[in-house]
Amino acid sequence: MKLSRRQLLAASTVAGATLAVPGVAAAAPNLVRRDRPALPSGIASADVTPSSAVVWSRTDRPGRLVVQLTSSGRFDRAIRLRGPKTSADDDFTARLPLRGLRPGQRYDYRLGFEDAHGRIGETLDGSFTTPGRNRPVSFVFTGDTAGQGYGINPELGGMIAYKAMHDTRPDFFLHSGDNIYADGPLQAELKVADGTVWKNVVTEEVSKVAETLAEYRGRYKYNLLDENVRSLYADVPLVAQWDDHETLNNWYPGEILTDDRYTEKRVNVLASRAKKAFLEYLPMEHVSGRDRIYRKVSYGPLLDVFCLDMRTYRGANPVPSTVGPVAMLGAEQAAWLVREAAASKATWKVIASDMPLGLLVPDADLVEAVANGLPGAPGGREHEIAWVLSQFKKHKVRNAVWLTADVHYAAAHHYDPSRAAFTDFDPFWEIVAGPINAGTFGPNALDSTFGPEVVFSKVADFPSQSPAGGNQFFGYTEIDPRTRVFTVSLRNLFGHVLWTKDLTPTRH
Numbered sequence: 349m350k351l352s353r354r355q356l357l358a359a360s361t362v363a364g365a366t367l368a369v370p371g372v373a374a375a376a377p378n379l380v381r382r383d384r385p386a387l388p389s390g391i392a393s394a395d396v397t398p399s400s401a402v403v404w405s406r407t408d409r410p411g412r413l414v415v416q417l418t419s420s421g422r423f424d425r426a427i428r429l430r431g432p433k434t435s436a437d438d439d440f441t442a443r444l445p446l447r448g449l450r451p452g453q454r455y456d457y458r459l460g461f462e463d464a465h466g467r468i469g470e471t472l473d474g475s476f477t478t479p480g481r482n483r484p485v486s487f488v489f490t491g492d493t494a495g496q497g498y499g500i501n502p503e504l505g506g507m508i509a510y511k512a513m514h515d516t517r518p519d520f521f522l523h524s525g526d527n528i529y530a531d532g533p534l535q536a537e538l539k540v541a542d543g544t545v546w547k548n549v550v551t552e553e554v555s556k557v558a559e560t561l562a563e564y565r566g567r568y569k570y571n572l573l574d575e576n577v578r579s580l581y582a583d584v585p586l587v588a589q590w591d592d593h594e595t596l597n598n599w600y601p602g603e604i605l606t607d608d609r610y611t612e613k614r615v616n617v618l619a620s621r622a623k624k625a626f627l628e629y630l631p632m633e634h635v636s637g638r639d640r641i642y643r644k645v646s647y648g649p650l651l652d653v654f655c656l657d658m659r660t661y662r663g664a665n666p667v668p669s670t671v672g673p674v675a676m677l678g679a680e681q682a683a684w685l686v687r688e689a690a691a692s693k694a695t696w697k698v699i700a701s702d703m704p705l706g707l708l709v710p711d712a713d714l715v716e717a718v719a720n721g722l723p724g725a726p727g728g729r730e731h732e733i734a735w736v737l738s739q740f741k742k743h744k745v746r747n748a749v750w751l752t753a754d755v756h757y758a759a760a761h762h763y764d765p766s767r768a769a770f771t772d773f774d775p776f777w778e779i780v781a782g783p784i785n786a787g788t789f790g791p792n793a794l795d796s797t798f799g800p801e802v803v804f805s806k807v808a809d810f811p812s813q814s815p816a817g818g819n820q821f822f823g824y825t826e827i828d829p830r831t832r833v834f835t836v837s838l839r840n841l842f843g844h845v846l847w848t849k850d851l852t853p854t855r856h
Contacts, residue, residue, distance in 0.1 A: 384469030385411040385461035389569055390578035393476045394631040396520060396585040397646045398451035401476055403459060404631035406441040406569075407434065407469070411461030413442040414468055419453050426458070434461070439565050441628045451648065452480020474582040477519060479648030482829050488513040488584075489522035489781055490822035491702070491753025493571060495529040495593060496787030496812050497538045499548040500574045507785040509820040510576035512843035514584060516824050521584045522653065524753040524782070525591030525702035527630060528567035530558035530622060532593070540814045549573060557596070557609045561621045564594075568629035587645050588630040589655045591702040591754060595622035598711040600662050619660075642681050644688050650827045652694040654685055658702050665714035666728045668721050673731035676718060682732055690743035695832045695853050697748045704752045704780055705733055706761055706800035707792040717754070719795030724769050730797050737773035737798070746774075746854045749834065751823065753782035757790030758821035758838045759805040760847060768799030777851065779836055781823040787812035788819040804838065804847040815841060 385407040394402045403415055413431030416423055431444035442461075449455065455478070460471035479485060493507070500506050513521060534554040538546040551573075553566020571577055592599055595618055596610075603615040612618055627639055634640070642657040661678025677685065689697050703709065709717035718729045726734040740748060759780040765771035778800070790807035794800055808819055820841040827834050837848035 381469060384467050385409055385463055386470045387460070387472050389572040389629075390581055391459045391472045391474045392581040392586055392631055393457070393474060394586040394588065395633040395643075395645050396476050396478055398479050398648050399449050400445065400447045400633070401449060401455070401478070401585065402443055402445050402631045402633055403457055403474070404441065404443045405459045405461070405472070406439065406629075407461040408440060409463070410435050410440070411463050411469070413444055414460050414462050415444055415446075416458040417446065418456050419450065421456060423456070423458055430462075438628055439625075443631045445633065449478050451478050452483050453478050472582065476585045479519070479650075481649055483648070484826055484829055485647055485650045486516070486518045486824070486826040487520045487522055488516060488518045488822050488824050489524060489700075489751050489753075490784040491524040491591070491781065492526045492756055492783030492786040493523075493528065494534070494567075494785055495526060495532055495756075495783060497532060497534060497548075498546060498786055498815055499534040499550070499554065499570065501547055501815070502549060503547055504816055505576075506574045507571075507576045509784045509815065509822065509841045510574070510580050512839065512841060513784075513822050514576070514580040515843055518584055518824065520587055520647070521580060522587045522698075522700055522751065523589070523630075524700055524751060525589050526593040526753065526782075526786075527588060527590065527626070528571060529593045529786070530564055530567050531596040533557060534570075541810050541812065542817075544814065544816065546814050546816070558622070559610060559612050559618060561624060564622050564625035565628065568625060572629075586630065587653060587655060587700070588632060589657065589700055589702050590626055590641060591659060594626050595619045595659075598665065598716050599659070600664050601660070602664065642684070646694070649694060650829060650832065651696050651698060652689075652692045653698045653700055654689060655700045656685070656702060657681065662729075665711045665716055666720075667713065668715055668728075670715075670720070670728040672728075674728040676729040676732050677736075682736055686736060686739040686743065689740065689745045689748065692745075695747055696827060696834050697745060699748055699750045701750050701752045703754050704761075705750065705778055706763065706795050706798055707755055707780075708795055709755065709792060719797065721793060721795055723796050726770050726797055730770075733798070734770050734772070741772060741774045747834070747851075748776055749836070749851065750776060750778040752778060752780050755780060755790060755792050756783045756786060756788050757805065757807040757819075758782075758846065759791070760803045760838065760849065761794075761800040762803050764799045764801070766799065767796070767801065769797050773798070777849075779823055779838070781821050781838060783815075784820055784822055785815055787814065788817065803849075806838070806840070806846050818842065821846075
């Protein structure tokens with residue numbers, strides 16, 4: 349095996365990782381003993397770069413995460429690592445950063461937990477591949493899981509769009525927000541507008557809106573009951589960001605609820621619980637030890653992914669006629685995005701935006717996303733995006749593609765200053781995907797401020813159409829290491845290609 353013990357020992361000391369005690373035999377994969385720690389939510393890897401990754405799992409009792417890692421495909425030659433101890437304080441979840449990895453290398457890992465007696469319980473195997481200089485890069489992206497009352501339907505085979513994504517064999521999976529619908533209770537049966545009946549697997553935690561930490565955690569555990577989701581997570585690294593439904597619909601900091609379904613009306617309290625559950629169940633590289641969701645994931649010389657957080661730092665949802673600036677990213681995050689994108693040496697810069705830029709997303713009579721629906725100069729949240737786009741032009745940030753979800757239909761938008769009211773930016777593409785297991789809607793009205801044009805869209809046959817209708821959408825992207833062409837397609841529930849486009853890079 350090429351990776352040395354010294355490399356991994358030095359690199360994996362984060363979160364208390366040490367080499368496993370010699371002589372403690374690892375359990376065979378998939379062994380389940382009731383007297384030892386089990387793995388009820390599967391395993392996952394995340395935020396893979398040329399030299400690092402994060403691995404994750406959850407057990408059902410106190411224990412210590414144990415990881416075997418090999419680049420030879422043989423676990424008898426694996427390096428063993430002991431990760432952090434876990435307890436009820438973190439819902440028995442544990443994550444372990446791995447560093448000192450080799451670029452362009454496939455790694456297989458085996459995760460389990462050992463109990464207080466040093467006995468390892470159930471283990472599961474996963475894999476990931478680090479990006480390399482001469483390797484193509486592929487990934488899938490989407491959003492919106494288990495919304496509008498559509499959960500795990502055993503008659504459909506569960507969340508089968510996850511299987512369609514898995515079948516493309518991508519290098520990673522970008523989930524662009526609404527990983528759960530904490531504000532959307534699930535019932536055993538749901539009547540759909542087309543006369544059909546949707547059937548759900550139901551657990552106690554998903555039967556009401558989430559308010560307690562246990563209820564927020566229960567939403568993630570619910571999704572991980574689905575075999576399609578668990579299989580994808582074990583085999584495909586995750587890059588996760590959040591939007592509103594990880595907490596509740598259209599929330600913003602400082603909001604006080606009037607919704608009678610909630611006994612806790614303070615959104616800041618709910619958002620704090622929601623964020624803790626999000627970070628426990630969706631592993632990511634914590635930047636400088638901070639629980640910050642916005643971050644850059646460097647995927648080698650072809651790609652940098654800039655994951656935004658358009659929820660935590662926003663101002664209150666404004667009325668459309670608001671003229672002055674309203675925060676969406678916040679000054680610190682906006683400055684970070686410009687600085688990091690300008691410094692990026694990668695050919696392509698994916699801006700993973702949890703909300704679209706040019707589509708009107710209303711919150712009753714208020715503005716929920718960026719666009720205010722009014723022609724003319726930027727107003728409200730459009731000011732901040734206008735500044736980012738103009739700074740990209742000023743600093744010659746080339747080949748930026750915006751990927752988003754949120755609106756529950758598929759679309760490709762091209763933005764051009766020749767069509768825009770605000771003109772100080774370079775043309776760019778925005779690709780919209782989702783939902784992946786939720787009700788389908790669309791289309792939304794287009795705002796002219798940044799000059800978008802709808803090049804493609806595929807919407808629901810009727811509002812809140814169920815996943816059984818096939819209108820579930822994800823994007824698939826592949827970057828050729830020789831030509832550096834960025835090929836993006838939009839696909840449906842079954843993986844059928846609906847639209848595709850080759851984007852040729854602009855040289856610096």
